Amino acid sequence: MLTWQYASIATLVFLVILIGIVTYVFANRDKKNKQRVEELMLQIHTLQQQISHAQEELHEVRSGAMGVAAKVKDLVLKIGLMQDKLEEIEYLDPETKLYSQAAKMADAGASVEELMRECELPRAEAELLIAVKKSQ
Secondary structure, eight states: OHHHHHHHHHHHHHHHHHHHHHHHHHHHHHHHHHHHHHHHHHHHHHHHHHHHHHHHHHHHHHHHHHHHHHHHHHHHHHHHHHHHHHHHHHHHOHHHHHHHHHHHHHHTTOOHHHHHHHHOOOHHHHHHHHHHHHHO
């Protein structure tokens, strides 16, 4: 009977030790899991901040681009109006009309004599106009 009692006590001690070991393992595992969860939560928070910052920068870039686009549109409109005015002035001023025609002819490769004859320009002006066009 005594051996049976020793065996029961030994089994009981073994079970208590086994329960202690299992509890220790699970407690450490739980602690490691909690640390890992905290690390992941910190990473998530950091990424959320980075996303928020990137969204703010994107908004600023979009706003700037829209402002630039509006200015470009306005400038294109102004250039169009200026071109219309220039054409109107050239049409009304016969002397300007001759110089415009001479410039177009010089661009097309006309000679000094052709400019003098067609546009009634003095030789010096025709030569100057051709020299200017060649330098461009």
